[in-house]
Amino acid sequence: xxxxxxxxxxxxxxxxxxxxxxxxxxxxxxxxxxxxxxxxxxxxxxxxxxxxxxxxxxxxxxxxxxxxxxxxxxxxxxxxxxxxxxxxxxxxxxxxxxxxxxxxxxxxxxxxxxxxxxxxxxxxxxxxxxxxxxxxxxxxxxxxxxxxxxxxxxxxxxxxxxxxxxxxxxxxxxxxxxxxxxxxxxxxxxxxxxxxxxxxxxxxxxxxxxxxxxxxxxxxxxxxxxxxxxxxxxxxxxxxxxxxxxxxxxxxxxxxxxxxxxxxxxxxxxxxxxxxxxxxxxxxxxxxxxxxxxxxxxxxxxxxxxxxxxxxxxxxxxxxxxxxxxxxxxxxxxxxxxxxxxxxxxxxxxxxxxxxxxxxxxxxxxxxxxxxxxxxxxxxxxxxxxxxxxxxxxxxxxxxxxxxxxxxxxxxxxxxxxxx
Amino acid sequence: xxxxxxxxxxxxxxxxxxxxxxxxxxxxxxxxxxxxxxxxxxxxxxxxxxxxxxxxxxxxxxxxxxxxxxxxxxxxxxxxxxxxxxxxxxxxxxxxxxxxxxxxxxxxxxxxxxxxxxxxxxxxxxxxxxxxxxxxxxxxxxxxxxxxxxxxxxxxxxxxxxxxxxxxxxxxxxxxxxxxxxxxxxxxxxxxxxxxxxxxxxxxxxxxxxxxxxxxxxxxxxxxxxxxxxxxxxxxxxxxxxxxxxxxxxxxxxxxxxxxxxxxxxxxxxxxxxxxxxxxxxxxxxxxxxxxxxxxxxxxxxxxxxxxxxxxxxxxxxxxxxxxxxxxxxxxxxxxxxxxxxxxxxxxxxxxxxxxxxxxxxxxxxxxxxxxxxxxxxxxxxxxxxxxxxxxxxxxxxxxxxxxxxxxxxxxxxxxxxxxxxxxxxxxxxxxxxxxxxxxxxxxxxxxxxxxxxxxxxxxxxxxxxxxxxxxxxxxx
Numbered sequence: 001x002x003x004x005x006x007x008x009x010x011x012x013x014x015x016x017x018x019x020x021x022x023x024x025x026x027x028x029x030x031x032x033x034x035x036x037x038x039x040x041x042x043x044x045x046x047x048x049x050x051x052x053x054x055x056x057x058x059x060x061x062x063x064x065x066x067x068x069x070x071x072x073x074x075x076x077x078x079x080x081x082x083x084x085x086x087x088x089x090x091x092x093x094x095x096x097x098x099x100x101x102x103x104x105x106x107x108x109x110x111x112x113x114x115x116x117x118x119x120x121x122x123x124x125x126x127x128x129x130x131x132x133x134x135x136x137x138x139x140x141x142x143x144x145x146x147x148x149x150x151x152x153x154x155x156x157x158x159x160x161x162x163x164x165x166x167x168x169x170x171x172x173x174x175x176x177x178x179x180x181x182x183x184x185x186x187x188x189x190x191x192x193x194x195x196x197x198x199x200x201x202x203x204x205x206x207x208x209x210x211x212x213x214x215x216x217x218x219x220x221x222x223x224x225x226x227x228x229x230x231x232x233x234x235x236x237x238x239x240x241x242x243x244x245x246x247x248x249x250x251x252x253x254x255x256x257x258x259x260x261x262x263x264x265x266x267x268x269x270x271x272x273x274x275x276x277x278x279x280x281x282x283x284x285x286x287x288x289x290x291x292x293x294x295x296x297x298x299x300x301x302x303x304x305x306x307x308x309x310x311x312x313x314x315x316x317x318x319x320x321x322x323x324x325x326x327x328x329x330x331x332x333x334x335x336x337x338x339x340x341x342x343x344x345x346x347x348x349x350x351x352x353x354x355x356x357x358x359x360x361x362x363x364x365x366x367x368x369x370x371x372x373x374x375x376x377x378x379x380x381x382x383x384x385x386x387x388x389x390x391x392x393x394x395x396x397x398x399x400x401x402x403x404x405x406x407x408x409x410x411x412x413x414x415x416x417x418x419x420x
Numbered sequence: 421x422x423x424x425x426x427x428x429x430x431x432x433x434x435x436x437x438x439x440x441x442x443x444x445x446x447x448x449x450x451x452x453x454x455x456x457x458x459x460x461x462x463x464x465x466x467x468x469x470x471x472x473x474x475x476x477x478x479x480x481x482x483x484x485x486x487x488x489x490x491x492x493x494x495x496x497x498x499x500x501x502x503x504x505x506x507x508x509x510x511x512x513x514x515x516x517x518x519x520x521x522x523x524x525x526x527x528x529x530x531x532x533x534x535x536x537x538x539x540x541x542x543x544x545x546x547x548x549x550x551x552x553x554x555x556x557x558x559x560x561x562x563x564x565x566x567x568x569x570x571x572x573x574x575x576x577x578x579x580x581x582x583x584x585x586x587x588x589x590x591x592x593x594x595x596x597x598x599x600x601x602x603x604x605x606x607x608x609x610x611x612x613x614x615x616x617x618x619x620x621x622x623x624x625x626x627x628x629x630x631x632x633x634x635x636x637x638x639x640x641x642x643x644x645x646x647x648x649x650x651x652x653x654x655x656x657x658x659x660x661x662x663x664x665x666x667x668x669x670x671x672x673x674x675x676x677x678x679x680x681x682x683x684x685x686x687x688x689x690x691x692x693x694x695x696x697x698x699x700x701x702x703x704x705x706x707x708x709x710x711x712x713x714x715x716x717x718x719x720x721x722x723x724x725x726x727x728x729x730x731x732x733x734x735x736x737x738x739x740x741x742x743x744x745x746x747x748x749x750x751x752x753x754x755x756x757x758x759x760x761x762x763x764x765x766x767x768x769x770x771x772x773x774x775x776x777x778x779x780x781x782x783x784x785x786x787x788x789x790x791x792x793x794x795x796x797x798x799x800x801x802x803x804x805x806x807x808x809x810x811x812x813x814x815x816x817x818x819x820x821x822x823x824x825x826x827x828x829x830x831x832x833x834x835x836x837x838x839x840x841x842x843x844x845x846x847x848x849x850x851x852x853x854x855x856x857x858x859x860x861x862x863x864x865x866x867x868x869x870x871x872x873x874x875x876x877x878x879x880x881x882x883x884x885x886x887x888x889x890x891x892x893x894x895x896x897x
Contacts, residue, residue, distance in 0.1 A: 095633070096762060097762065097763045097766075286794075299895070319760040326802075329859065332859060333861060380798045381856060401769075404771050407769075408810065410741075
């Protein structure tokens with residue numbers, strides 16, 4: 001860990017002592033930068049960061065006065081990665097501990113539930129995740145009562161007060177067998193309820209006109225965002241027939257949809273590409289875990305990307321959100337191009353979740369989510385030396401590193417603070 | 421049973437009955453003795469036979485021997501299922517199949533000490549949930565092998581991940597979850613076809629939250645016990661005390677019979693059969709335990725009842741007591757970085773495996789997961805990198821011990837497998853490159869010298885019955 005601190009640079013040590021920090025001016029010099037996902041390779045790059053934004057990424061670029069210089073020779077530089085569809089900030093522990101704010105079992109209505117009401121930016125999962133180079137996440141409920149997963153949002157994993165990046169970005173809907181089981185007991189029963197909701201909110205049918213004086217229905221309000229293209233519909237679907245239903249939804253109602261899960265999406269890759277429907281998937285899913293996933297294969301991501309489908313990656317679960325680059329690396333091992341795999345954890349989710357105007361690349365004016373890696377970021381033995389979120393240098397510290405430092409040498413009573 | 425020499429005449433009932441010997445000098449005059457009763461300790465014998473293999477030489481590889489050694493430009497010769505020779509210069513015998521390994525690595529096969537393949541198979545539906553005998557917290561009478569479904573496609577995925585042997589355990593709902601079974605990772609029609617010949621049984625035990633959660637609410641038994649950690653420990657201790665009494669009863673039967681008395685054996689108790697076998701040292705305890713303080717308590721319970729714990733499984737806080745684990749000679753089977761999914765996993769750190777290794781204790785990388793078992797090499801790589809970042813000097817060759825010889829020791833199969841040594845089972849993996857890279861795949865997996873998996877040959881990529889006739893049958897996985 002000593003070496004890690006040295007690698008992270010004296011800059012960050014100083015910042016640790018003066019936290020909270022304000023965004024400052026940094027010049028990262030000498031590394032190899034990838035400015036557009038896995039593309040836009042710039043050797044000997046000078047990456048200038050000022051006021052939270054990228055100023056420029058230029059080979060052998062000059063470092064202006066007033067910039068803190070960070071030597072990144074031999075290092076790799078990418079945008080901070082983005083993980084899709086997590087429950088980050090909605091609970092500390094999986095089972096039998098704190099309240100799980102990602103659940104909806106006892107909710108009155110589920111469609112319009114807002115994860116921002118439960119979001120805790122002080123969750124220990126956030127430092128644990130961001131010091132591994134993952135700086136953005138989309139966040140939604142995991143459901144429980146029925147097929148609706150509430151309204152999803154996008155967050156940055158920085159230390160600022162503005163951590164919610166895009167509020168009410170999407171509505172989550174689980175039409176897999178899991179959704180069907182809770183949302184009516186079968187697919188026909190579930191779909192009857194889904195169509196009733198959409199038809200009621202569809203402005204073309206006129207049924208969405210609220211009677212004067214009637215209570216605003218949170219679900220109808222949320223659904224209005226779909227029809228006005230302020231939000232999109234994220235649909236959990238794995239079986240091919242269910243994925244076709246997602247395409248039909250887009251056709252019928254005209255709103256934007258994305259497929260999440262998508263275990264069998266490769267079987268309809270061309271149709272998804274033609275319909276411009278992105279797929280958010282777990283590249284490690286290669287087992288028939290349910291009758292919805294009989295066609296699961298580790299080649300899913302590679303096949304979809306080759307067909308022209310925009311792909312982003314899910315992590316194995318929320319606590320393991322930091323393992324996103326490993327998942328991307330495994331997609332490469334199963335035939336995906338490296339550039340496509342890096343896109344799937346950077347520019348693609350930025351576009352899919354609607355924040356690409358300010359995050360996802362290292363272009364001038366973009367939020368400076370920047371990671372300096374000690375090697376290929378998708379490799380399992382690589383780790384970040386430094387992480388910036390919106391131009392802020394992140395202390396490379398989490399509850400886990402604190403435990404590590406405490407127990408590096410074993411003592412009688414480690415609870416006493418030790419002087420370094 | 422138990423303390424006397426083996427008696428071999430078995431009846432299909434599972435009880436072996438041997439005619440009373442004539443050596444009954446101590447017999448009281450006139451007393452007629454019944455037949456001696458002993459218990460068949462292997463009623464579900466292995467029917468494993470190695471798949472057909474060839475005399476095979478793999479050459480020009482980077483070889484990790486699984487004991488900390490590394491040889492560049494090495495060759496390895498497999499004959500009749502065993503490792504015949506390995507090293508710098510191994511000539512190809514006449515008729516040998518020669519596999520060119522330039523740029524590739526060769527290692528001992530990965531051994532996963534913690535898997536639920538077959539007992540929680542794919543598909544994970546209600547009908548296939550066969551890993552926890554919920555209803556009472558002490559169930560050492562159940563045996564995982566009676567739940568293993570050999571048609572779990574997870575076994576074949578694990579072959580593609582270089583896993584050659586694995587221990588299938590019951591789940592952790594119960595204080596005593598039941599017997600485990602050690603398998604060679606080859607397809608079979610029955611679990612007996614997969615059973616590692618001669619491997620000792622394990623006994624799954626579980627610390628902490630899971631038994632409390634399953635029973636404390638009263639939903640799964642009427643006693644609501646255990647509902648606390650102290651309830652857990654009381655449960656273990658009472659069961660061990662009962663096992664001691666059971667063993668004494670059989671010992672007495674044995675003594676009395678030898679003395680020529682006409683005695684009935686004790687009533688057989690399947691739970692106590694397993695626990696008494698642990699006390700005799702025939703069955704190895706594999707204990708699910710996360711927290712340091714709970715492991716420390718279990719080490720004292722172990723001493724109180726004179727048995728051995730082979731390994732703490734999960735051991736998320738092993739780094740806090742690595743010195744005590746070393747002193748007590750107990751292995752820790754760990755994940756590289758899983759944490760937080762429950763309270764007792766909250767203090768997980770990425771350096772856990774490396775810190776246990778540093779302390780001189782036995783470190784093992786395990787999966788407990790049908791996806792994790794497919795890339796245990798990557799888990800070792802992460803643990804190695806984390807250890808190095810913490811300033812520890814660990815080689816790749818050392819780190820491979822976490823995947824092969826250390827798990828073999830914990831399972832009691834180290835004389836047969838777990839390292840590349842002449843005479844050992846030829847359980848090896850030919851990797852497409854450095855197995856500490858995310859991009860590396862197992863090109864070929866050998867069990868007892870036979871190819872069980874070949875990434876480039878579809879005839880050596882088994883398809884489970886369940887996958888036949890389904891979407892995705894025979895696809896790249």
